Amino acid sequence: MDTDCECIVIGAGVVGLAIAAKLAAAGRDVLVLEGEAHFGTITSARNSEVIHAGIYYPAGSLKARLCVEGRDALYRYCADHQIEHAQCGKLIVATSTSQLEQLESIQQRALVNGVSDIRLLAAEEAMSMEPQLKCLGALHSPSTGIIDTHGLMLSLLGEGERFGAALATHSPVASMSHDVASGVYTVNVVGENAMSLTTRHVINAAGHGACALAAPLLASTSQAKVTPVLSKGNYFRLSGKAPFSRLIYPVPEQGGLGVHITIDLGGQARFGPDVEPVNEENYSVDPARSAGFYAAVREYWPGLPDDSLAPDYAGIRPKIEVDGELYTDFMIQSPADHGMPGLINLFGVESPGLTACLAIADDVHRLMPD
Ligand SMILES: Cc1cc2nc3c(=O)[nH]c(=O)nc-3n(C[C@H](O)[C@H](O)[C@H](O)COP(=O)(O)OP(=O)(O)OC[C@H]3O[C@@H](n4cnc5c(N)ncnc54)[C@H](O)[C@@H]3O)c2cc1C
Structure with missing residues (x-):
């Protein structure tokens, strides 16, 4: 037929x-x-709009394999097709002693996933790379980047x-x-x-x-x-100049990567996404959520000025449950x-x-x- x-x-x-x-x-x-x-x-x-290196995902998962394969393919594609992108690198920062141990396990996981360029940095080295940063130690991922999606x-x-x-x-x-x-x-x-x-x-x-x-x-x-589960991530943009030249991430939180700073290709900095469970698709950003952002960001950037964050946009993670799990x-x-x-x-x-x-x-x- x-x-x-x-x-x-x-x-x-x-x-x-x-x-x-x-x-x-x-x-x-x-x-x-x-x-x-x-x-x-x-x-x-x-x-x-981050090209992830492939750090966090459980060994043997589709995410682990497809992120590393996809990252390499995407950098090649961007170069071949003149897609605007920048391999700016990122720091994952620890702001407490318990998080320092987490950095080590994140590094081990990354190495197992084939992310071989990831490096543990002492606080002084990280803070000399990014003078506005406050941390007790960091992981540097040079193969993380940003892209014009x-x-x-x-x-x-x-x-x-x-x-x-x-x-x-x-x-x-x-x-x-x-x-x-x-x-x-x-x-x-x-x-x-x-x-x-x-x-x-x-x-x-x-x-x-x-x-x-x-x-x-x-x-x-x-x-x-298989049923859908919606997990909203809200972003706030920073007025003024970006304080960092690399992406700065805290250690991951439940359901997301933590409120991180990303810089777009125009040099504008934004923070997010947070994790907000929702029942329906709704992309408005509640300005009241900024309180949580100021607190989370000041853990690693104490210099974040008052009244410098404005609601930007939101995305919704298309998570799933299988038989309710x-x-x-x-x-x-x-x-x-x-x-x-x-x-x-x-x-x-x-x-x-x-x-x-x-x-x-x-x-x-x-x-x-x-
Ligand atoms: C907050 C957030 C931050 C993220 N950050 C990153 C990041 O930095 N780096 C990264 O690698 N990934 C990131 N992701 C994940 C990434 O954005 C998604 O994995 C990717 O965009 C999914 O693309 P998609 O084509 O599957 O889905 P979509 O972009 O949602 O496309 C699905 C399309 O299907 C259409 N559609 C739906 N139903 C129908 C229908 N019945 N008939 C016809 N069309 C239909 C929709 O209109 C839509 O255009 C992030 C996701 C979120 C939510």
């Missing part, structure tokens, strides 16, 4: 666009369906289109069905572009929408139930997992998903039959 296209990618965030570019370059016929009016306006537009997405879209992929915006997918006999999926788009499309390959890269889209298809399989790794579900030929689901692609996007695309490509 003929289908409307060979592969449908649902979601034009950085991950969906990287997958579309990879598949199109490999000769696949690809259509990307995006519910919003533009590509990359949800989580891919609401993050720290929108520029990256624009380039990935261009790459995909160069090889024949197409993007349809204003095209929210409301449902999908699978005909077992023919192996064909029907993908139903609602709204102004309402249509039903047939395909043999669906890559569900819908971020916050991925679990809901996949659930009816997975209901007939023995797969454990928090699942902390990426989940790339293929036919080997759920038994449905042609369906790949991407769940829980929170940080470091931006860093890992090209490596995720490689994995998805490898999981697809010739």
Whole structure:
């Protein structure tokens, strides 16, 4: 049976666009369906824009492997495609003696993950690198950097289109069905572009929408139930000049990396993201949360002036639970997992998903039959 296209990618965030570019370059016929009016306006537009080195993730996890592979691929891609980026490095700082021990275990984990350039610094060395910093010791990660995410997405879209992929915006997918006999999926788009499309390959890269889209298809399989968990991260921007030339992170906190300072490519400093559990997508930033930011940041930058922080933006981490238990790794579900030929689901692609996007695309490509 003929289908409307060979592969449908649902979601034009950085991950969906990287997958579309990879598949199109490999000769696949690809259509990307995006519910919003533009590509990359949800989580891919609401993050720290950091190219992570691959330090924190449990050994053997997808995050650990895909972050290191993705980081290297991303630096190469940025150089080859003139994407604005800077390998500025970062310091993870300890401000108490118990945190000094944590630095050592973070370094061990990083080394196991293949992050071989990470180095433990005495307080004096760290504070001489960043004179406004106060700490008892630090880890220096030279391979951490920052990137223009929108520029990256624009380039990935261009790459995909160069090889024949197409993007349809204003095209929210409301449902999908699978005909077992023919192996064909029907993908139903609602709204102004309402249509039903047939395909043999669906890559569900819908971020916050991925679990809901996949659930009816997975209901007939023995797969454990994957449900979304939303964890908001708020940012505050600093008025005035950035006090540091590197990114400064505290030791990680439960559910996030701690309120860190990132510097964008324009030299503007911002703090965040914090961790705020939420039940629905809401991207407003409550100014009252600034109190927690002043306290957290002054632990390592006592010179933070009063009244210098203003609410900026928020992103929501697309975390997941499996059978009611928090699942902390990426989940790339293929036919080997759920038994449905042609369906790949991407769940829980929170940080470091931006860093890992090209490596995720490689994995998805490898999981697809010739
Ligand atoms: C606060 C925060 C900070 C982060 N910082 C970093 C960082 O510094 N470095 C890093 O590597 N990673 C970071 N991340 C993670 C990174 O942003 C994500 O992993 C990445 O953006 C995920 O991309 P995506 O394409 O999977 O999702 P998205 O960008 O959310 O894209 C999914 C797309 O699917 C579309 N969609 C949803 N449902 C449907 C539907 N039914 N039909 C059609 N389209 C649909 C959406 O509109 C959206 O455009 C951070 C995340 C957060 C929340």
